[in-house]
Amino acid sequence: MKKTSLLKKLEVSKKEFLETSKSIIQPNIISDQKKYRILLKKYITLKKIVSLYEEYKKKLTLLKEVDFILENDSDTEMKELATTEKYKILENLSSIEKKSYNLLSSSKEESETEDDRKSVIVELRSGTGGDEACLFVEDILRMYTMYFKKSGWKYKIIHAQKGGIKGYKEIILDLNGEKGVYGNLKYESGVHRVQRIPKTESQGRVHTSAITVAVLPKVKDIEVNINLSDIKKDTFRSSGSGGQHVNKTESAVRLTHIPSKITVECQEERSQHKNFEKAISVLRSRIYQNEKEKRSRKISIKRKSLVSTGDRSIKIRTYNYPKNRVTDHRIHKSIYNLSEFMNGNIQEMINLLKLFENK
Structure with missing residues (x-):
């Protein structure tokens, strides 16, 4: 210097x-x-x-x-x-x-923002591509959980909706760590696209599918005050694992925040009370993120390049299996070791995104 x-x-x-x-x-x-x-x-x-x-x-x-x-x-x-x-x-x-x-x-x-040091809610959802997109949700879930393990973070599944054949249509994780969880994972929010030959493809054609990733900072009730009168609560029978219990008890919870029309489901716990607590946590994070994105949109008018706005409609990354390549479109960076990347070695890309944003 x-x-x-x-x-x-x-x-x-x-x-x-x-x-x-x-x-x-x-x-x-x-x-x-x-x-x-x-x-x-x-x-x-x-x-x-x-x-x-x-x-x-x-x-x-x-x-x-x-x-x-x-x-x-x-x-x-x-x-x-x-x-x-x-x-x-x-x-x-x-x-x-x-x-x-x-x-x-x-x-x-x-x-750095206080958010950067927070634990997070991670939401993965299948997009275009049908069953192949559901399979890719499972692949990305594996990639992240391996990264979490390397980082010393712990996670729990809050909600899971299975795909038609395999994989997941939707999965929500509660992720906790000592520091820097959101500061690292905030760059993952957006559309993740995969290009590969599906196992069901008989003619060897490459298909393109997409999933969305949302990383939301976990917030306390003192940061987002939710009025319970603004919440509509529905209960239903869980479609997850749990044997006879899930067929007899309406333990699954669906919460709708009437002002924002945000809906959250949780069915992983056997207790309706525990599902309600987890659903409230996710709902609070989504409401907080909505407000955060509104502020980010105002800031982005002044600043041309924001790589961590959390906008889930923007295509951020392509995973090209035939070429063994992963490309981040925000910084035009490609890594030619997709197999290692999918094994949770994603920190190099995150570091590059941090450097780009700090510039």
Whole structure:
């Protein structure tokens, strides 16, 4: 990082620190523990950056003085001392630059949206392609669950609707992890297209099918307040596994949020109460995402390229089996190792998407 570029970044951090210092002592912030903790964490990081910034400026001033001596002083002994001093200053500057870079990166991570650190609801649905699309939902489900395992995240199936022959028409997962779950998976929302020869194809023709993926940040009831009078609740018999129990008990739950017309089903639990709780969690996330997408549309007017808007109608990726290739259309990047990609090795693509968006 060039010194001028670093100085500009440090100057911006100093201004941000001064603004944060004023905000953190406001009564409305102090009374809101959640906001106060977020601001306090930001304040502590920025204070460290500002301290390095002041030290950095002092060292740059000393460097100018030493350079002046080396250029203008004729005393040999003085020049030797100045040379030694310059070496120490340059070492100090290098050390400060590294520390500053690390803190600025840390500050950037902390300034990422709170959503990025949240656990998520993942929804996979078959689109065009009939049975082949249902099979591809199952393939993508396997790809993600292998990725979750590599990342140390845990998931539960909330709702599953089987396909006609094999696979799934729809499957919804509740995914939890210590950090960065939504920050990584938000790039997966959209239409995933597959090009391959179906097992049922007798003439060896390549078919194109598509599925949709939606990644929704999980939100708490304090973030999205749902009025129960706005919810229509229906119960029905589960069509999933569970033996005789599912045929006798109306444990499955369907919730419809009347204002937004969003509908959620959950039937994986034997208890109607547990299904209701899980359905409410999904409903809350979908309502939150709806509002988030409205805001994103407004932002995208100003910003030409947003790779993580969560728009489920945009074709984001093609999985071409005959050519062993996966292509992300948002960044025009292809990886020629589809088999590894389908085994959950998708982090490389996610990292590239992060870099693209940060630009």
